[in-house]
Amino acid sequence: MNDTRKIATPPVAHGRFGRGARAWLNRLAAHPGFQSFAARMPGLARKSRREGEEMFDLIAGFAKSQVLFALVDLGILDRLSHGPMVATEAAPDLSEKNARLVLDGGCALGLLRLGRGGRYALTTRGAALLGVPGLTSMIRHHAVMYRDMADPSALLRGETRPELARFWPYVFGAGAAEDPDTARTYSELMADTQRLVAEDTLRMVSFKEAQEVLDVGGGTGAFLAALGAKEAAPRLHLFDLPAVAPGAESRFRTAGLSERATITTGSFRDEALPTGADTLTLVRVLYDHSDETVRGLLQKAYDALPPGGRIIISEPMTGGTRPSVPGDIYFAFYTLCMETGRARSQAEIAQLVRMAGFGRVETPRPRRAFVTSVVTAIK
16 A cells, blocks of 8 residues: 555645644655655655755755865966966866866866866856856965854754854954054955945945945945045045054055045944044944943943934844745854854844834845845934
């Protein structure tokens, strides 16, 4: 007898798909006999196969990320950017067997293709990966996060001391960022990956009416430099720790923005924010910090702005009631490993902004949620 006959008939749901019917469907989907039956039925086989492939993709996810890391760390993608190569040319440090192993993995990821004569080449996706500023640096940096998540259960129980918490002491306050090398490492990595964030932010929010923009926690000035290149009118004011000021000065000088730009050094955790700006930006700042620190910062932002002044918050956010892979997996666990902040949804940030006294809160639909989302408000 076919095992599927042992499954009870579904309960009747009146008016909507009831919880009883959903539970019955879940039990049916989990039944080995039904899975075998579905794989043979013409109308269900395609859906069954697709869901099986997607399930295996979840299982294989960790291996895919490590293959990507190897392709970057071994310099394979960089070498192939010069043209097609055989395996031993693309990965000279490896045996031919292992070189083919990782290169074929790159083909499976859609980053490489295998052509005639056993020569590997970059695909358009592989070339694009190399073209995104800071992306390969972030992939190399993931080695730290991989170690922190080696035992995710222990991490979630709070039984480990994540390495990322030691890698980014910059977020603990001015006292923890006295080492210029630490601050420089943090700021350079953030600046390298800032271009896409700035691009999306400037497309979602208009700065045409701004007279002076104060970028709090602006690092080496990557966002303000992008803003200055797009809009000629606003004065640019950066506020961050003393250790990152030389990098900002250099960036503004190179971009020809020195006459428009002001740099004020200090810690927003310990000091009031500069006044005089009618627009205040927080770009990839809040998710580095605890709710207590965020509430204090937003209150300082409110106090620093004039009536009618605008605050603009841009950073990766969770999906809220509709969890997403970028926000609720990648950035949520990244900030968990950092031990200081957390990824928040647009709705959560909007509520924090209202608690600080702001009104007319807007949460525009993100262009690319895996890059950044935005919340704006008016004092």
